[in-house]
Amino acid sequence: MATLAALGMAGAGLTVGAAPSAVAATDSVAKLPISSYAAMVIDSAHERVYVTEDSRSSTDGSIQVYDFEGRKVATLTSSGPVSGMALSEDGGTLYASNHEMIAAYDTQTLTRSVYAYTPWYAYCGRQVAHSGGKVWYTQNFNTSDCYSYTNTLYGVAGGSAYDTKWSAAGRLQLATGDGAPNRLFMGQPPSGAEKDPFLTSFDTGGDTLVRGAARRFADADGKGALNFKDMSVSADGKLLAVADAGYGTRLLNTADLSDADGSYAPLPAGATASAVAFSGDGTYLARGASASGSTADLLVQKADPGSAATPLEFAFEGSLDGDRVAPRGLGWSKDGTRLFAVTTNASGSEYWLHVIQPPAAQYDSRFTGGLSHSPSRAVVGEALAVRGRLTLDGTAPVDPVKVSAVRTDASGTHRLASVEARADGTFTVLDEPDRVGEATYTVSYLGDLTHRPAEDVSLTVPVAKAPTTLTLTAPDEATLGGGVEITGTLGRQGPALEPGATVRVERTDRLGSGALSSVAVGADGTFTVKDLPRTTRTVTYTLSYAGDALHEGATASAQVEVRRR
Structure with a gap:
C-alpha cells in the first residue's frame, strides 16, 4: 500500500507526536485498464481525467475517462491507438492523436470529430500540445526505432498539418503552461544518437514558430548530460521544473533556461526523478520518482523553492498502489486541491491512478514557555542543554517533527544539529559552546504543508571559562x-x-x-x-x-x- 510518511489528523492544539485519527492527505486509487502509458490530461472545468496508452498495435484505441474522485465515467473510442493528448486553452476541446489523425473531442459532450488528418502514420505515437491557439505534435517516420530516430515537430493550421522543419533525435517531449500562453517547451530524452540532450522553447504567438532559448547540460568532459523525464511550467510562467533522472529536479528560468535562484532539496537517497508538476494555483510542486521499498516515490511540497516546509512523502509499495510514479505521470487540478498521479509496477505492465488531496488548511504552530538551559552555569567546552516545547494546532505529523537551532556568539552564527520533538512536544538542543562570553540560542520550526512556521524563540546564555x-x-x-x-x-x-x-x-x-x-x-x-x-x-x-x-x-x-x- 502507499505509505504516507508525513501527516496525520488530530485535534486542535496537539503536540507533535499525537496519534492520528484520520489522514490529512487522502489518496484514492483506481486500477487503470491499460498495459502501457502515454499521457494524462486534467480537465478542471468538467472535473475529468483523461488517460491514454502508449500502444504499438494496429487495433482501435481508447481514452479512459475518470472523475475527480477516481471513478471511471467513460471510455472514448478511436480508430487506431491513441497516444498524445492536449487540452485547448479554453478547456472546451481535447485534442488526441491516433495513427492517422488529430481528433478533437468536445469536453462537454465527449463527441469526437476530425481536427486534422496527418500526412504520416504514427507507429511510435505522438506528443501533442496546445499553445498560441494552435495544436502541435511530434512525428517519427521510422516504424522500428521509436526512441532514437529523428522526431519532427508539426503544427496544424486551417485543418491541415504542416512540417515546422524543427527536428531532432529521440521521442521529443512537449510542455505548455497557463502562465506562458504563447510558449512551447521541448525536451529531448537521452538516446543513442544524442549524447548531450537539449531543452528549448518556442514562441507560438505568431504565424511562424520562432525558437527561443536552448540549453544543453554536459560539461567539457561529457558529464552531467540531461536525462530528461518530464517538465512543468509554474503557474506564473516564470519557472520551468525539469525531472532529470541523473540530476534530480532542475529549476530553470523560462525566459532563458538559466538556473533559477534557489533550488529544491534533493530527492530521497535511492529515488530517481520521473515526473514533476506545478499546481495551477501556484501553491504546490509534486515530484515523482522511481524508488524501491519504503523510499518515497512522491513528494508534495511548497512550490516556493525558498520554503523549508516539510513535504508530504508517499512510498508506493505493492499490488494495490504500484511501485513508482510513471514518467510524465503527474497532473494537478487548476485550483491545486487535487493531485493526480499515475503509478506503475517495476516491469511497467500495470498502472494505477491516484487522486491525492493535499491538506486544504494550514494551522498555527508556536513555542510555548520559552527556553531554559542546564546546567545553570554554562562552561566553555562542556555540554549545554537548551530545552523548549513546540505546540501544533490542528493536524499533527505522524513522524516526529524536527526543530532547528543556531548559536550566535562573538565569532558569528553556527548552525546546530536539528533535533526531534518528543511526543509531548518537548525537545532538547545539545551544544558545546567554544567561546567565552554571551551565546544566544535561536530555535526555529519551519512548518510543513499543514503548519505555518512558528515564531522563533531565543535564549541568551552567559558562557564562563572552564574551571x-x-x-x-x-x-x-x-x-x-x-x-x-x-x-x-x-x-x-x-x-x-x-x-x-x-x-x-x-x-x-x-x-x-x-x-x-x-x-x-x-x-x-x-x-x-x-x-x-x-x-x-x-x-x-x-x-x-x-x-x-x-x-x-x-x-x-x-x-x-x-x-x-
Missing part, C-alpha cells in the same frame, strides 16, 4: 639534605589546556617567601616539584595556575615539616 583544579601530593616530613618532592595534577573541564602550560611555585618558610622555578605540566596534566629547603621547621609550598583564554586559574598549598636529618 581548573590543582591536586597535590606532598610528604609530611622531609630533611634538608634529602629535599622535598611534590607531585600534582592540574585538572580541568572543557577544552584541552593550551600547549606549554606551567604551574608557578612559591615557597614560604621562617626566612620569608620567594618564587621558585615554574614547572611544566604534562599532556596528562601531571607535574613534579623538587626543592632543597633552605631552613628547618614548617615550609609552605603554594602552587598556582594562572589560567588561559578558556580556563580559570587554580591554587593549592602543601606544608612540609623540615628537619636537619
Whole structure:
C-alpha cells in the first residue's frame, strides 16, 4: 500500500507526536485498464481525467475517462491507438492523436470529430500540445526505432498539418503552461544518437514558430548530460521544473533556461526523478520518482523553492498502489486541491491512478514557555542543554517533527544539529559552546504543508571559562639534605589546556617567601616539584595556575615539616 510518511489528523492544539485519527492527505486509487502509458490530461472545468496508452498495435484505441474522485465515467473510442493528448486553452476541446489523425473531442459532450488528418502514420505515437491557439505534435517516420530516430515537430493550421522543419533525435517531449500562453517547451530524452540532450522553447504567438532559448547540460568532459523525464511550467510562467533522472529536479528560468535562484532539496537517497508538476494555483510542486521499498516515490511540497516546509512523502509499495510514479505521470487540478498521479509496477505492465488531496488548511504552530538551559552555569567546552516545547494546532505529523537551532556568539552564527520533538512536544538542543562570553540560542520550526512556521524563540546564555583544579601530593616530613618532592595534577573541564602550560611555585618558610622555578605540566596534566629547603621547621609550598583564554586559574598549598636529618 502507499505509505504516507508525513501527516496525520488530530485535534486542535496537539503536540507533535499525537496519534492520528484520520489522514490529512487522502489518496484514492483506481486500477487503470491499460498495459502501457502515454499521457494524462486534467480537465478542471468538467472535473475529468483523461488517460491514454502508449500502444504499438494496429487495433482501435481508447481514452479512459475518470472523475475527480477516481471513478471511471467513460471510455472514448478511436480508430487506431491513441497516444498524445492536449487540452485547448479554453478547456472546451481535447485534442488526441491516433495513427492517422488529430481528433478533437468536445469536453462537454465527449463527441469526437476530425481536427486534422496527418500526412504520416504514427507507429511510435505522438506528443501533442496546445499553445498560441494552435495544436502541435511530434512525428517519427521510422516504424522500428521509436526512441532514437529523428522526431519532427508539426503544427496544424486551417485543418491541415504542416512540417515546422524543427527536428531532432529521440521521442521529443512537449510542455505548455497557463502562465506562458504563447510558449512551447521541448525536451529531448537521452538516446543513442544524442549524447548531450537539449531543452528549448518556442514562441507560438505568431504565424511562424520562432525558437527561443536552448540549453544543453554536459560539461567539457561529457558529464552531467540531461536525462530528461518530464517538465512543468509554474503557474506564473516564470519557472520551468525539469525531472532529470541523473540530476534530480532542475529549476530553470523560462525566459532563458538559466538556473533559477534557489533550488529544491534533493530527492530521497535511492529515488530517481520521473515526473514533476506545478499546481495551477501556484501553491504546490509534486515530484515523482522511481524508488524501491519504503523510499518515497512522491513528494508534495511548497512550490516556493525558498520554503523549508516539510513535504508530504508517499512510498508506493505493492499490488494495490504500484511501485513508482510513471514518467510524465503527474497532473494537478487548476485550483491545486487535487493531485493526480499515475503509478506503475517495476516491469511497467500495470498502472494505477491516484487522486491525492493535499491538506486544504494550514494551522498555527508556536513555542510555548520559552527556553531554559542546564546546567545553570554554562562552561566553555562542556555540554549545554537548551530545552523548549513546540505546540501544533490542528493536524499533527505522524513522524516526529524536527526543530532547528543556531548559536550566535562573538565569532558569528553556527548552525546546530536539528533535533526531534518528543511526543509531548518537548525537545532538547545539545551544544558545546567554544567561546567565552554571551551565546544566544535561536530555535526555529519551519512548518510543513499543514503548519505555518512558528515564531522563533531565543535564549541568551552567559558562557564562563572552564574551571581548573590543582591536586597535590606532598610528604609530611622531609630533611634538608634529602629535599622535598611534590607531585600534582592540574585538572580541568572543557577544552584541552593550551600547549606549554606551567604551574608557578612559591615557597614560604621562617626566612620569608620567594618564587621558585615554574614547572611544566604534562599532556596528562601531571607535574613534579623538587626543592632543597633552605631552613628547618614548617615550609609552605603554594602552587598556582594562572589560567588561559578558556580556563580559570587554580591554587593549592602543601606544608612540609623540615628537619636537619
